[in-house]
Amino acid sequence: MPNDSFIIVAIDGGAAAGKSSTSRGISERYCLMHVDTGSFYRATTLKLMGAGIAPEEGDALSKGLAALDLGTSVTGNAASITISNWTPDASIRSQKINENVSRYAALPSLREFLLKYQRSQADVAKANGFKGLVMEGRDIGSVIFPDADLRLFLVADPEKRAQRRAKEGIQDSIQARDRIDSSRKTAPLKCPEGATLLDTSDLSLDAVIDTVSKMIDKLIA
Numbered sequence: 001m002p003n004d005s006f007i008i009v010a011i012d013g014g015a016a017a018g019k020s021s022t023s024r025g026i027s028e029r030y031c032l033m034h035v036d037t038g039s040f041y042r043a044t045t046l047k048l049m050g051a052g053i054a055p056e057e058g059d060a061l062s063k064g065l066a067a068l069d070l071g072t073s074v075t076g077n078a079a080s081i082t083i084s085n086w087t088p089d090a091s092i093r094s095q096k097i098n099e100n101v102s103r104y105a106a107l108p109s110l111r112e113f114l115l116k117y118q119r120s121q122a123d124v125a126k127a128n129g130f131k132g133l134v135m136e137g138r139d140i141g142s143v144i145f146p147d148a149d150l151r152l153f154l155v156a157d158p159e160k161r162a163q164r165r166a167k168e169g170i171q172d173s174i175q176a177r178d179r180i181d182s183s184r185k186t187a188p189l190k191c192p193e194g195a196t197l198l199d200t201s202d203l204s205l206d207a208v209i210d211t212v213s214k215m216i217d218k219l220i221a
């Protein structure tokens with residue numbers, strides 16, 4: 001792959017598997033735009049819950065989604081979703097959202113609503129002069145960018161993941177979310193065929209970033 005081409009790195013995995021820290025590190029090292037799609041599901045969940053819309057298909061959901069005007073703001077290497085000019089803040093990481101987001105994320109209409117928007121982030125990255133995109137989530141390598149240049153699936157021991165969240169001071173429903181995310185019909189959480197599985201349980205963040213960097217170096221060599 002020539003040095004000046006645009007690369008797409010897809011990083012999927014369960015809750016607290018190390019996706020965000022890894023994606024951030026990689027985005028800085030290679031001048032890639034970092035897109036955290038979990039924040040999209042969190043932000044839309046917050047908006048839908050705020051409008052009193054239950055996590056079920058129907059007219060209320062369709063109308064609720066139609067009322068959401070999506071945009072993107074880029075700060076440093078990170079792209080953030082905006083919804084009708086609201087930029088999500090720490091409120092999307094509250095316990096209430098942790099407990100409910102997977103129920104909304106299982107709705108085919110919500111996933112369909114966010115699909116094009118997620119793909120459009122490649123154009124946002126190009127327009128902002130990035131050399132590529134690193135997008136993290138649950139279905140990036142399987143559904144959003146199945147032809148990504150690099151597709152990774154991160155896993156880690158349940159105790160290690162719980163420790164990571166505790167360190168961040170966040171109360172999270174890690175196992176419950178993974179259970180719902182893995183068993184939903186539309187775009188379930190799973191390692192896509194052909195993706196590289198990386199166990200981060202016993203690796204420091206630097207070691208994970210170095211491992212992924214070696215894969216990217218091979219790609220752009």
Ligand code: C5P
Pocket residue numbers: 015016037038039041042101102103105106136137138139140177178181
């Ligand atoms: O990545 P994060 O843990 O913040 O994601 C929050 C939730 O959003 C996940 O538990 C999952 O239900 C949903 N999600 C998803 N597909 C993605 C990213 C996140 O279903 N691509």
